[in-house]
Amino acid sequence: MEELPEYAERVLEVVELIPPGRVMTYGDIAEWLGEGGPRQVGRVLALYGGGVPWWRVVRSDGTLLPGHEVRAVGRYRTEGTPLREAPRGATGHVPRIDMRRARWDGMSTP
DNA sequence: GTGCTGACACAGG
DNA sequence: ACCTGTGCCAGCA
Known part of the structure; x- marks a missing residue:
């Protein structure tokens, strides 16, 4: 059994x-x-994010986790998360989250 | 106790 | 749009 700190x-x-x-x-x-x-x-x-949707936690500017961008973007496309698509054809460029639309304040419950 | 590091945030250049 | 420095808080050598 896990003994997670309460904060965690x-x-x-x-x-x-x-x-x-x-x-x-x-x-x-x-x-x-x-x-x-x-x-x-x-x-x-x-440390313990393996069991939760960690890809729904991003930096304030909408950049994704270094090294996990591909996996995260896959989830976003599946879930329909608002992304700021790179201008046509910008290869190698990873899309960032459209924070203005995707940011959840925790007020409106699903 | 001291100092460095880190899945961060913000301001400035 | 990108890089740098500073502030914040906890963990670790």
Whole structure:
């Protein structure tokens, strides 16, 4: 059985609450919990994020996790997450999240 | 105790 | 749009 710190459990719980097609930033989660900071949230996901939709947690500017961009973009296309598509034909360029539309404040429940 | 590191955020150039 | 520096908080050598 896992002995997760309570803070980690809270973070994971919030991440699981994020509806498909939406995203939250590390800072938003920290603020939503009212405790810790973005870096702590990031650390929790790095350690225990394997069981939650980690791709729905992005940086405030909408950039994806280094090394996991391809996997994440696959999910976004499947879930219909608003992306800022690169201008036609820009090969090698990874799309970023359209934060203005995709950001979820946690208010409207799915 | 001291210092570096990290799945971050923000401001400036 | 990209890179750099500074601030923040916790973990680790």
